[in-house]
Amino acid sequence: MAAAEGTGWDKISATALAIAAVAAIVTGSFFNQKARRLASRIRELEASLAAALEKSASERRGRTRAQQALRNALTQQSSDGSKQAAASGYPMAPIGTVRSCFSTRNGTPRQPLLVPLARACLVLDPGRVPKEALEGLAEYSHCWILYVFHLNTDLDKLWREPSRSKFKAKVRVPRLKGGKMGVLATRSPHRPCPIGLTVAKVEALDGQALLLSGVDLVDGTPVLDIKPYLPYSDSIQGATVPNWVKADSMLAVASVSFSPDFSSSLSSCWMQVAKQSLYASQDEFQDLIKELLSWDIRSLSQLNHPHNVSMENGSHDVARGLEGIGGEESCQTLTEKPASSSLGDVIYHLVVEEIDISYRIDDSSNIVVEKAASVFSNDRSSCHYYNYTMWKNKLRIQDRSATNHQRVEMQEGR
Template identity: 60%
Template sequence: MLALVGGEGDMEQEFDAKLKIQNNSANTQRSKSFAFRAPQENFTIQDFELGKIYGVGSYSKVVRAKKKDTANVYALKIMDKKFITKENKTAYVKLERIVLDQLDHPGVVRLFFTFQDTFSLYMALESCEGGELFDQITRKGRLSEDEARFYAAEVVDALEYIHSMGLIHRDIKPENLLLTSDGHIKIADFGSVKPMQDSRITVLPNAASDDKACTFVGTAAYVPPEVLNSSPATFGNDLWALGCTLYQMLSGTSPFKDASEWLIFQRIIARDIRFPNYFSNEARDIIDQLLDVDPSRRPGAGPDGYASLKNHPFFSGIDWENLRLQTPPRLAMEPKAPSTHSSGDEQDPSWNPSHIGDGSVRPNDGNGAAASVSEADRTGFQKQLDAPKKNFLSNTTQFYSFTLSSRNFHLSLDEAHSCLHKSHLYVYRLVVIFFMAATKLLTISIALAALSASAATLGVVFWRRKTRADEEKIRELERSLKAALQNCGAERQGRIRAQQALRKVANSNDSNNSYPLAPIAITRSCFSTRNGTPRQPLVVPLAKACLVFDPTRVPPASLEGLEGYSHCWIIYVFHLNTDLDKLWKHPSRSKFKAKVRVPRLKGERMGVFATRSPHRPCPIGLTVAKVDIVDGNKVFISGVDLVDGTPVLDIKPYLPYCDSMPGAMVPDWVKTDNMLAITSVNFSHDFSASLSHCWSRKLQKKKKTEILLYTSPTEFQKLIHQVLSWDIRSVSQRIRPHKTENSSMNNATLEDDDSQEEVHFSDDIVYHLILEGLDTSYKIDYDGNVHVEKIEPCTPN
């Protein structure tokens, strides 16, 4: 962007080495086919009188600057070299300078010239005395529809030119829409501009990187949803921002305004737009079209170009050919406080330009008057504390005002200068210094006092707000806890009844009693019920146990083929030492030491060892274990922490998924016919009719002391659906067909030989699920769909 000038320190040399866009420099080279319209000048910051601050960015500041010799006024953009180099913003600064240099439209701010010194880069831009459009919206509250229509039309006219040049601005907002002194719009701040591949802008090599193509660029409230989804930039990005800006003109606030950027993004993605009642139908329609989620459907971005946008009824009456000749709306000027300055250029008192520039005059600037400038003029940008010392002997007349004992004093430095040649030279000099120091101390004291009072007031306000917020959070937490306890009791009522029934049967001495879900095996392990489960996850893979099956309930043939799996699921009765009566009657005084493993059959965790939920009462547990040896009615397993004596309800083969336990395997026949994959569970009409009939009979035969685990047929049917939806089934279910309906399938067992195992599967095989003394029969087709056919009472053996 800027020329290289040697001999100005290491910092300037390091930056200029990265900034390879040259112009009018004797010791650098540039492409002969490229020339800047805005030249690189050899000015210094001392050649300008700085006024008020227009705006402040992350690495730049824009101030009003008047050239001393020509009295021309510019908007001087001052950029910190050190920050640009550190944050790798060099390419972006290059691109902004190149784009501004080649754009030529009355709706775009113009770049006049650039210069630099050791610490800073400078761009002399067109000064827009009317301020920002955002200020007009703020001062008026909101704009009328006629005013918004005119401003929006001028923005559309400028955007059409920018897009025709193959550029995307990507930061259209009221703060970047400046007003000239007569009230016309100009688009500014091209720091986020993105050239398209077919751009008509000549971009030098390495003038901009492609990393901004799909990254977040712009202001949160005006960012389109496709940018949040990391989609490539399109012209529709600027049209979305135009719709947000038009909404803000008419309402006074942005359409997606919220308490935080995250909430703003959520509203943008959800397209949560709320139109005020005073919006006209035309305004609603054009804003609704500009804020379309699909960028290609926004008017101006389609194949018709900007014609579809200009012909919208909202812009009826706009003379597009003579738009810049029309009379703009009247500006609402900011009221100015009375000033004692004789010059028209007032300087912002908060603006201290001591850090700008190095105070040196550039060589070869051709300005011979620079050598004759007085010391006070060349160092006029030093710190304010040094200003009295520097300007004391200056020819410039300055007045210092101060108040003492309710009287105002005005002391001219010219008068003080003349006193130096009188007999009381030192007395007058000390008086001047004393009054200046007293004024400065008084100002500082007043400022500190005001700051302390403000801090104390804010502290009290924030403390009260925090206290009220904490109290409200406590009340909300109490309500949430109360509701959670009620919901917990209601949801777990069925589980509690089931566990109560299990413990009642387990504590009974009657040999004829059995569990409602009768156990088929007992666990033998090193962990006792007193010690509970081990709490070190690394110990669990080393833990071993033995499942001893009841041969009367589990024939040896039922365990055939289990060794073909590397792991198996174990469905077991969880800890019987949980005091459920105490939980139900006194939830707050109950202390649970039980842990339940939650299986993630299709979750995102690797395996189930690390998945635990403490303090969750559940009568049925589900875990996974490694199958080591199958010996008759015993299965030796490892990697479990089951407590010694735990009843086992069923054992099922483990089918690994892509996110399952490493090393888990299945037999070859599972891979070939995929017979254990469940797609859906469907209930027939016969099942529904049979379920109602069986449930009625069960209620009639129920004893007074008997506890039903489920309160209704619908609840029981949901249990069946949940059990059959698991992608696991026991070997015994798979190899034992229905006795009466399909006796020809009795030989559908696993047969081991020297060749590969093969299983002939047919959807005629009938499976059985026995719960609550009811036998549910179902079939599974080749597509993995479960068809539940009927249910009937179990026949006694």
């Protein structure tokens, strides 16, 4: 009897243990499933966060994205023969590209011919335009250039969703100290159709390349057309403009000087860029800097909210993508610092020929250029194969021809 009872308890204990084991397995399985669900949710949140960060970074790279969207749109329009494409736009595509001394929009002159030393090389696309198309253009002193404002950040909306582009009818004008004016009464790049018109001096011609000066074009600008400048029809006697357009003095600075350390810092940078530059020497390049800064190149935002921004040294993408950058240390990552209490304490930057020029400006509009830092990249060297060395012989020939022409005119005048 006792043995039977022991056997019964043993069975009960075994059953309890089995039930406990099953419960443990079920519980463990439940927690494992919950843990897996939590892990999966964490992965989803991490992926969502990564996507959000990537989207934010993509928006910061808006200029590059806008340029790509523009090229895609132009390609689609030129290849699509449907009535819908014909109704929405004309099949235009760039015939060439500008290789300019200006790496960023900031510092590019607001109008042409304001900076005579500002040079650019316009290279035609051999697949679209044969070199014979430029024959005779070198006999003109100046030419008109029609181009695309390819660095605008609103191109994608204008091309793909024009009804939702929220186009602004009025823009703020620097000469009006931020006052607004109808966009079609200004030279603002943000237009219903982002096409620019500029005039430049024709310096020399070589095959499918054209050397220009006095330009207000940023590097990489797509060119739609070139037309000769005709004084008898393009220069209108008695033409009038509003008074606010005549106010040149408000954009001029009082003086431009260079710090004692500037020359040595520029020498170090010049060694890296000289072979790709459109300038004959370091001294000529320094003359360009002085011409550029003789006009206040700061944007309205910089004038109203002066602040320091530092830039990572050697980052070609950062230098190319920023407008109105400034910074105290060129070797730091891009970070915004609190606004300074004095305008003279704010450091601004100008990127020209892949050289970052830092300068200060005081309340009396006196500028001191402090130092130069290289942001040169191999990307640029492959694009800038039309450098000063390539052009100098042609420029000398042109100078001799101009001198001979003047001599003949003087003799005829006698």
